[in-house]
């Protein structure tokens with residue numbers, strides 16, 4: 146039976162090195178939960194602690210109400226899928242999937258029924274008598290998935306399972322994984338550094354940096370209401386501007402450095418008039434406007450991406466938060482009235498309803514209702 150997972154003030158150290166200082170997170174029963182973050186941030190380490198392959202130096206991990214810190218990996222009833230398929234090359238697809246059930250001495254009839262069902266769920270029935278060497282990468286990963294879930298684990302743990310596949314197959318397989326997970330209804334913890342994959346597949350995402358969870362929320366919230374500037378820039382692109390909260394017409398507004406004002410009625414109590422802030426604008430949230438209605442900038446680069454064109458912009462330097470990649474504006478070709486050229490001067494206006502405002506140091510959102518862990 147599937148379980149809820151609780152990490153309660155969990156600590157991971159290797160000798161003097163602290164990898165996870167103190168991490169608390171709940172994962173709901175049946176949820177598809179993704180750990181996302183840059184290389185080395187501790188995603189795999191946390192997953193391996195849940196699996197029982199890594200020791201825990203402080204705090205507790207619980208499955209429902211049971212503390213599992215000292216329960217060995219093989220007694221945690223976990224299914225795992227890794228980047229390498231880890232299937233037996235000398236066994237057929239069917240024998241690979243049967244393997245875990247044979248170890249449990251399951252009666253033949255029951256085993257046949259279970260394997261038939263799982264092969265069907267992951268759509269590899271027609272390959273059941275083949276050896277793995279005659280399967281594509283995606284098919285091999287389906288075998289690994291079938292083998293992991295046929296034992297009815299309490300938790301399914303997946304560590305970058307798609308990173309060996311080519312781009313098109315990755316997209317196909319992530320839908321397949323999501324479908325299977327929904328059908329089986331098993332609590333799943335998924336590790337990836339691919340933000341698009343995380344957005345596409347998850348119920349909730351935890352964005353990690355240096356062993357610390359920066360925000361836990363639905364993919365939509367993570368993208369539209371990031372908790373801090375790290376999340377805003379790690380998930381998709383965000384352009385960062387210096388700004389200040391001011392009063393305009395009796396309510397709060399944010400002002401770009403050159404005096405351009407955006408009315409804002411969605412700032413939290415914490416944002417006070419006069420405060421310096423950081424403003425984040427997604428490339429797709431600018432629109433072209435008339436002179437004096439937006440910020441004047443020059444098109445420096447242009448990249449055609451099919452549905453979108455992405456331009457690199459030159460803005461007045463004093464408006465920008467330092468040390469950020471190029472300022473971008475992307476135009477949806479389905480809606481663009483006019484395509485711009487390198488050297489053009491345009492006036493751009495951010496969509497006030499879609500921008501995000503942070504403390505000046507970027508550490509916390511000043512938007513109403515944005516929480517660290519939802």
Ligand SMILES: Nc1ncnc2c1ncn2[C@@H]1O[C@H](COP(=O)(O)OP(=O)(O)OP(=O)(O)O)[C@@H](O)[C@H]1O
Nearest residue numbers: 159162164182183184185186187188189190191338
């Ligand atoms: N056995 C170990 N001894 C010492 N340090 C380790 C050990 N295993 C991992 N680390 C360190 O712990 C940190 C987190 O590693 P981890 O593999 O969890 O990162 P990750 O977020 O999964 O990264 P990636 O996406 O590159 O796999 C890294 O700095 C790594 O060097």
